[in-house]
Amino acid sequence: CVPCRAEAPRLEAAARAYRDRGVAFLGVDVQDTEPNARAFLKEFGLTYPSGMDVDGSVGNAYGVVNLPTTFFLDRDGKIRRRWIGELRDQQLTGFLGEALS
Numbered sequence: 001c002v003p004c005r006a007e008a009p010r011l012e013a014a015a016r017a018y019r020d021r022g023v024a025f026l027g028v029d030v031q032d033t034e035p036n037a038r039a040f041l042k043e044f045g046l047t048y049p050s051g052m053d054v055d056g057s058v059g060n061a062y063g064v065v066n067l068p069t070t071f072f073l074d075r076d077g078k079i080r081r082r083w084i085g086e087l088r089d090q091q092l093t094g095f096l097g098e099a100l101s
Contacts, residue, residue: 003086004068008044014092015048022075023096026050030059031067072099 015025027050029037034052041050053059062071062082072081072095080099083091 001067007086010089010092012046018096028053028058030064074099
């Protein structure tokens with residue numbers, strides 16, 4: 001999707017910037033074919049782990065109805081925030097700060 005493509009470089013930059021602070025990023029592809037998903041990862045140079053939600057169970061479990069949807073979890077795995085739509089730099093850093101506090 002267009003917003004997914006727009007935020008991909010931001011997510012990769014944040015994943016690299018926050019890696020030393022113990023922040024882990026995980027991408028879940030809920031609508032692409034595997035070849036298209038791999039092409040997306042390659043095009044944007046995404047280095048954090050990503051996988052396919054082949055049967056929709058991950059999206060269903062988390063209530064994903066629109067894309068992109070991003071979840072911010074704290075160190076205990078509790079969802080601190082769910083954001084639907086494209087993340088801007090300021091939102092991304094703010095939400096990461098919330099999850100780290």
